[in-house]
Amino acid sequence: MTTLSVFMDVPLAQKLEGSLLKTYKQDSCPNKIFLAFRVCQTSKGQPWVSSVVPKIRLQIAQDPSLNYEYLPVNGMRSFTEAALKLLFGKHNQVIVENRVGGVHIVGDNGAFQLGAQFLKIWRKDSQIVYIISSKKEPYGLVFQDMGFTVREYSFWDSKQLCMDANVLLNVAEQAPHDCIFVIGNICDCNLTQSQWAMLMANLKNKRIFLFFDISNQGLSTGDLEKDTGFLQYFVSQGFEFFCSQSLSKNFGIYDEGVGILVVVALNNELLLCVLSQLMKLTQALWLNPPTTGARIITSILCNPALQEEWKQSLKGLVENIMLIKEKVKEKLRLLGTPGSWDHITDQNGSHSYLGLNIQQVEYLIKKKHIYLPKNSRINFTCINAHNIDYITQSINEAVLSTKGLD
Amino acid sequence: MTTLSVFMDVPLAQKLEGSLLKTYKQDSCPNKIFLAFRVCQTSKGQPWVSSVVPKIRLQIAQDPSLNYEYLPVNGMRSFTEAALKLLFGKHNQVIVENRVGGVHIVGDNGAFQLGAQFLKIWRKDSQIVYIISSKKEPYGLVFQDMGFTVREYSFWDSKQLCMDANVLLNVAEQAPHDCIFVIGNICDCNLTQSQWAMLMANLKNKRIFLFFDISNQGLSTGDLEKDTGFLQYFVSQGFEFFCSQSLSKNFGIYDEGVGILVVVALNNELLLCVLSQLMKLTQALWLNPPTTGARIITSILCNPALQEEWKQSLKGLVENIMLIKEKVKEKLRLLGTPGSWDHITDQNGSHSYLGLNIQQVEYLIKKKHIYLPKNSRINFTCINAHNIDYITQSINEAVLSTKGLD
Numbered sequence: 105m106t107t108l109s110v111f112m113d114v115p116l117a118q119k120l121e122g123s124l125l126k127t128y129k130q131d132s133c134p135n136k137i138f139l140a141f142r143v144c145q146t147s148k149g150q151p152w153v154s155s156v157v158p159k160i161r162l163q164i165a166q167d168p169s170l171n172y173e174y175l176p177v178n179g180m181r182s183f184t185e186a187a188l189k190l191l192f193g194k195h196n197q198v199i200v201e202n203r204v205g206g207v208h209i210v211g212d213n214g215a216f217q218l219g220a221q222f223l224k225i226w227r228k229d230s231q232i233v234y235i236i237s238s239k240k241e242p243y244g245l246v247f248q249d250m251g252f253t254v255r256e257y258s259f260w261d262s263k264q265l266c267m268d269a270n271v272l273l274n275v276a277e278q279a280p281h282d283c284i285f286v287i288g289n290i291c292d293c294n295l296t297q298s299q300w301a302m303l304m305a306n307l308k309n310k311r312i313f314l315f316f317d318i319s320n321q322g323l324s325t326g327d328l329e330k331d332t333g334f335l336q337y338f339v340s341q342g343f344e345f346f347c348s349q350s351l352s353k354n355f356g357i358y359d360e361g362v363g364i365l366v367v368v369a370l371n372n373e374l375l376l377c378v379l380s381q382l383m384k385l386t387q388a389l390w391l392n393p394p395t396t397g398a399r400i401i402t403s404i405l406c407n408p409a410l411q412e413e414w415k416q417s418l419k420g421l422v423e424n425i426m427l428i429k430e431k432v433k434e435k436l437r438l439l440g441t442p443g444s445w446d447h448i449t450d451q452n453g454s455h456s457y458l459g460l461n462i463q464q465v466e467y468l469i470k471k472k473h474i475y476l477p478k479n480s481r482i483n484f485t486c487i488n489a490h491n492i493d494y495i496t497q498s499i500n501e502a503v504l505s506t507k508g509l510d
Numbered sequence: 511m512t513t514l515s516v517f518m519d520v521p522l523a524q525k526l527e528g529s530l531l532k533t534y535k536q537d538s539c540p541n542k543i544f545l546a547f548r549v550c551q552t553s554k555g556q557p558w559v560s561s562v563v564p565k566i567r568l569q570i571a572q573d574p575s576l577n578y579e580y581l582p583v584n585g586m587r588s589f590t591e592a593a594l595k596l597l598f599g600k601h602n603q604v605i606v607e608n609r610v611g612g613v614h615i616v617g618d619n620g621a622f623q624l625g626a627q628f629l630k631i632w633r634k635d636s637q638i639v640y641i642i643s644s645k646k647e648p649y650g651l652v653f654q655d656m657g658f659t660v661r662e663y664s665f666w667d668s669k670q671l672c673m674d675a676n677v678l679l680n681v682a683e684q685a686p687h688d689c690i691f692v693i694g695n696i697c698d699c700n701l702t703q704s705q706w707a708m709l710m711a712n713l714k715n716k717r718i719f720l721f722f723d724i725s726n727q728g729l730s731t732g733d734l735e736k737d738t739g740f741l742q743y744f745v746s747q748g749f750e751f752f753c754s755q756s757l758s759k760n761f762g763i764y765d766e767g768v769g770i771l772v773v774v775a776l777n778n779e780l781l782l783c784v785l786s787q788l789m790k791l792t793q794a795l796w797l798n799p800p801t802t803g804a805r806i807i808t809s810i811l812c813n814p815a816l817q818e819e820w821k822q823s824l825k826g827l828v829e830n831i832m833l834i835k836e837k838v839k840e841k842l843r844l845l846g847t848p849g850s851w852d853h854i855t856d857q858n859g860s861h862s863y864l865g866l867n868i869q870q871v872e873y874l875i876k877k878k879h880i881y882l883p884k885n886s887r888i889n890f891t892c893i894n895a896h897n898i899d900y901i902t903q904s905i906n907e908a909v910l911s912t913k914g915l916d
Binding site for chain 1: 717750762765775
């Protein structure tokens, strides 16, 4: 008699991502290039790490006084405090009025997992989630798996080749009352005063729940305050919100997935209620968050000299990104590639749209062994002195070869 | 007009634990003692860390070749492989036949969170969970929050003052078909051959889904293989199961909550299906697990000399625990405390039942400022040369003072 497996009804799950990287890895061409790494690369093709991080790692490892006991469920308090100050500025009214708090979370999706669980229970009327961002976000699945209806919109206008704030404005105009908005890099959209006013009026009238995603503070413009300045605006207008604050990318501690679910409430009493419910959920999710990333970041943020060194390293990284973009644009201009390439330098951050169409992307992959996503959003730090000529010449060829096919 | 808060319906959550520690901290008595710390303490009252861990931490921090890129969703492969070999032994048939796998998880509850989510989807008929362990387990809440009916049983017989395997046997006898059994430290129960046979027949006939909890490998008897030997028995009898393997406590890396959700299936094809579904869930839960703990443990397990040093440190810890227990028993004997105290040394591991009743526990807390849980399950490593006399004298007083009240 054969035993029946308890798992016999479980089918193989479809792979959700990574097929581009897989194809790249299987390509035997020596000149192959991958332009879609998630993290910033150094000129040597290594993941970027802020120069201050290895020093702190060593310092922590050499410190015999450190205690490696379990953290409390809400995590490392000094870490959440330092991270909140970084996000809002030390003297922000939500900090002064003691109505902002954070739960130390795990992994890049942790804050969304925790926040979504909370919303599932405490905002029963808010079962539609609008995700408006500059790219396809992995946390769409988090909300979807939990039973929310998810609608996704991109700020990127692939016709006009620019970020379009109107996408957000239109969604806010049409969305039903009491829904949830998850908003990505809104700072890249440059809303006008009247656009802000219109947006906020809709958000307020419809009691839309706001959930911001800040995973790149400082990596957009190189200026930490500028990148999150819009949060101050929401605070000053009396909004409450959640925010996923991830600190992996701007320190170069990718492998720790360190961050916070930030809660802004109207007053301290409300805040404590929300935090207490989040704590209950956290307990079931992972009980205690891991410390390494939080410890490194806290050591840096709580020491003015180290914090300054970190800021300079961020600034250097962003300047380098802009330099690469300028060079790519200039080389395309010199090659006489049809079209304006200003959109490359108009976009902030390491990951930006090249503005190619699907035929051009396929040309690059199939004929030139240059791997990039179908939407042509690439990581510009994958371009360096060794490959820039090959890449720009290939883009030129791709554009010329598909001319008139649009 | 006052703005209504989006959080206005959220009440303060009840605190679920930690009240004993809180009362202890508020006690101003200089002689107060806390006997309920979760982790093993050194003789100096610090959390125990295997001597080999700080060396490896330093080595990792000094290694410029390490890459801190995101881990894949399923985690660090070398870590899961090393951990599975540790759990089953290198030459176990499930490893040779390629039908065991693991997902690198986060936090002490992570494996239960992930496993419960899987069971919720893929074992729709299994909505009753029996948790049978030597203590109240925190993951009861995980299953409960997810909508499972949870029934909890303890191996500890507070009348006979011993671990009683019949608890498990009776539950298996009475449980309905297709339910789920989460089984804690079964190795402490010393089942006889006929008890094993009876248990397994019931588990098999009723298609009960098994979920083992191994959070203390090596910390029970000091012998790694002995502590998990029963798993081999289940394997040899053709069982499939999940297992939460936590490696925080036996390395002393508490603050990283590092572990694996282990899957044993009848064959590789089934295994891959289950792992693929788990990966999908992991992606939503935390996307990428953190590396620090996994990196430390892998470095130790993959180096025979370091592994040996780690094993010796574990053995030393367990010997020390037994020594403390022997001393407590001997001191109670010398004091003439009524009752047999053999149950102290009959139990394995750092955390064991003192076998006091509720009045005696309250006497110790209120009159002697010695803090222990109501069930009198204490962490024996909290007892050291400085406090052993005070503690044993106090136990003696407590027992004498409540004599005849039972």
